[in-house]
Structures are given as structure tokens and as C-alpha cells.
Amino acid sequence: MExxxxxxxxxxxxxxxxxxxxxxxxxxxxxxxxxxxNKELLNETEREVEKIGAKCLSVVANxxxxxxxxxxxxxVVEQFGRLDVLVNNAGITRNGFIHKxxxxxxxxxxxxxxxxxxxxxxxxxxxxxxAGRGRIINIxxxxxxxxxxxxxxxxxxxxxxxxxRTAARELASKNVLVNAISPGPINTEMxxxxxxxxxxxxxxxxxxxxxxxxxxxCNLILFLASEKASYITGQVIxxxxxxxxx
Ligand SMILES: NC(=O)c1ccc[n+]([C@@H]2O[C@H](COP(=O)([O-])OP(=O)(O)OC[C@H]3O[C@@H](n4cnc5c(N)ncnc54)[C@H](O)[C@@H]3O)[C@@H](O)[C@H]2O)c1
Numbered sequence: 001m002e003x004x005x006x007x008x009x010x011x012x013x014x015x016x017x018x019x020x021x022x023x024x025x026x027x028x029x030x031x032x033x034x035x036x037x038n039k040e041l042l043n044e045t046e047r048e049v050e051k052i053g054a055k056c057l058s059v060v061a062n063x064x065x066x067x068x069x070x071x072x073x074x075x076v077v078e079q080f081g082r083l084d085v086l087v088n089n090a091g092i093t094r095n096g097f098i099h100k101x102x103x104x105x106x107x108x109x110x111x112x113x114x115x116x117x118x119x120x121x122x123x124x125x126x127x128x129x130x131a132g133r134g135r136i137i138n139i140x141x142x143x144x145x146x147x148x149x150x151x152x153x154x155x156x157x158x159x160x161x162x163x164x165r166t167a168a169r170e171l172a173s174k175n176v177l178v179n180a181i182s183p184g185p186i187n188t189e190m191x192x193x194x195x196x197x198x199x200x201x202x203x204x205x206x207x208x209x210x211x212x213x214x215x216x217x218c219n220l221i222l223f224l225a226s227e228k229a230s231y232i233t234g235q236v237i238x239x240x241x242x243x244x245x246x
Contacts, residue, residue: 002226004029007080009072011063011120012090014041016188017139019048020214021087021221026054028222033076034058035090063090063116073123082131085225086124088117088138088160093190095149106152113156114163121167125176134176135225138164142184142240157182161236168234177233179224184240185211208241 008025012018014036022032026049034049036042039060049056057079061068076083091113094105117138128134141157143150164180171178185191185202191211194202203209220239223229238244 001029002222003085005031006084007031007033007076007082008085008087008225009033009035009076009083009120009124010087010089011035011116014038014045016190017183017186017214017217018087018089019045021089021218022049023052024215024218024222025085025225026052026056029054030085031055031080032057033072033080035061035063035072037062063120064111066119069116069119069123073120073127077127083124083127083134085135086120086137087221087225088120088136090116091139091141091156091190093150093153093193095153097149098151101151109152109156110159113153114159117160118163121163121178125167125171128176129171129174132175134171134174135229136167136171136176136178137221137224138178138180140164140180140182140236142182142238142243144182145244164236165234172233177224177229179229179232179234180236181217181220181224182236182238182240182244183212183217184238184243186217187211187213206241206243210241212239212241 003025008030010018010022013022013034026032032049042058046058059072061072094109096105138160140160143154144157147154164178168178217239
């Protein structure tokens with residue numbers, strides 16, 4: 001029970017990686033704060049978390065809207081009086097080649113994947129600085145290195161790296177550790193939108209030559225949130241089947 005009575009907020013936890021992470025924290029005794037814009041799926045996740053016997057709070061909030069983010073973190077403090085872990089997971093794609101990308105596609109992705117991550121990190125940092133402890137895990141992507149048809153997504157995920165390193169430096173003296181994970185292709189709804197031919201192209205340069213399962217990524221999320229990772233901050237850890245090697 002690694003996270004017994006620890007309060008863990010996972011954004012975008014109605015499905016995919018966020019849902020898997022929330023369930024994994026719940027199994028380890030965590031008090032889980034679920035967040036998403038999709039109320040229906042969020043309710044389903046809440047039921048699954050409650051089945052495990054974990055305490056849980058669900059907040060429908062758009063992470064790209066500051067007032068909604070601040071309202072969510074205020075509720076967490078009112079209800080539980082603490083926040084131990086933030087997993088900044090909510091993310092979207094709106095793919096298109098540069099010459100065809102609309103202003104809306106660009107702004108939506110930057111708003112959710114970068115500005116939303118900042119808003120949540122900022123709210124969490126205020127709570128964690130005062131507490132003198134905390135863990136923030138931001139989900140970047142292998143697309144941060146550049147990816148055809150994803151100029152908006154790639155820019156947002158590279159931005160998450162700069163944000164992570166700056167936050168790690170600023171918050172280290174307060175014992176708040178901030179890291180990012182850079183996943184390769186992970187088997188979720190987001191990946192199911194990728195056509196089979198395109199997926200084969202993605203897999204070709206990956207040494208393990210397969211997609212990852214959400215559970216495999218969540219093992220790393222839980223490790224970074226745990227006491228075992230107490231000397232790790234400001235890192236961007238690839239979880240991508242060996243796709244990118246430092
Ligand atoms: N699946 C992959 O291959 C992959 C690879 C690299 C990085 N990632 C990143 O991992 C994270 C999770 O991805 P996933 O595959 O589970 O995606 P997903 O689409 O299955 O789930 C994302 C969840 O975030 C929610 N969400 C979207 N916008 C939101 C907002 N503004 N506020 C709150 N919730 C919002 C969605 O409703 C959804 O439930 C994302 O940041 C994604 O960019 C995924």
C-alpha cells in the first residue's frame with residue numbers, strides 16, 4: 001500500500017492512461033481525484049475506483065480553463081486538506097500538415113496540452129510549496145522530437161519538457177519533485193485513431209517493435225510518485241520500447 005492516504009489527482013482520467021493510473025493508485029491505497037471533460041466516462045471510472053474500496057472525488061473540469069482548474073484544486077484542499085501527487089495527463093491531438101493546419105487546431109492543442117498542464121502545475125505548486133513536499137508528473141510524448149502531421153502536438157509536448165525542467169529547479173528547495181514521461185505509442189483510444197499503415201511505420205524503428213500497454217506506462221508513473229524516486233527531479237524519462245535512446 002505504497003500510497004495509503006496520499007491524495008493523487010490525475011487529469012484526463014476518464015479513459016486511457018489516466019484511468020489506468022488512477023486505478024493503479026487506488027489499488028495502492030491512494031485517495032484518488034479523477035478529472036475529465038467527459039462526465040459519462042468519468043462516472044464509469046469513479047465506479048471502478050470505488051469498487052476497489054478507495055476514496056475518490058470526481059471533478060468535471062476543463063484543464064485549459066483557469067477558473068475551472070482553480071475550482072478543482074480548491075475542492076481537493078477543502079475535502080482532503082492535502083495534495084501529494086499530480087499527474088498532468090489530459091491531452092488531445094488535432095493532427096494536420098502545416099500548410100493545412102487551422103488556427104483552431106493549433107490553439108486547441110496548445111491550450112490543453114501546454115497551457116492546461118501549466119495551470120494544473122501552478123495550482124498544485126501553490127499547495128505543495130506550503131506543504132514542503134509533493135510530486136508532479138507531466139506526460140509529454142515521443143512526438144516532442146518532431147512528428148509529421150503533428151506540429152501543434154509536437155510543439156506542445158516539447159513545451160512540457162521546458163516547463164518540467166523549470167518547475168523542477170524552482171520547486172526543488174520546497175521538496176517538490178517534478179518529472180516528465182515521454183511515451184511512445186501506447187494502446188489507448190488516442191492510438192486507435194491512427195490508421196494501421198501509419199502505425200506500422202511508427203513501429204518500424206522501435207526496437208521492441210510493439211505498442212506499449214497503459215499498465216507499462218503506469219508502472220513508471222507510480223514509481224516517480226513513490227518514495228523510491230526521492231532523488232529524481234527534472235528528468236524526462238522515455239517509455240517507448242527503445243525508440244529514442246539518450
Ligand atoms: N496513447 C499514446 O500513444 C500516447 C503517446 C504519447 C503520449 N500520450 C499522452 O498521454 C496522455 C494520455 O493519453 P491517452 O492515450 O490516455 O489519451 P485518451 O484520448 O485515451 O485519454 C485522454 C483523456 O483526457 C481527457 N481530456 C481531454 N482534454 C481534456 C481537458 N481539457 N480537460 C480534462 N480532460 C481532458 C479526455 O476526455 C480523455 O478522457 C496525453 O497527454 C497524451 O498526449 C499518449
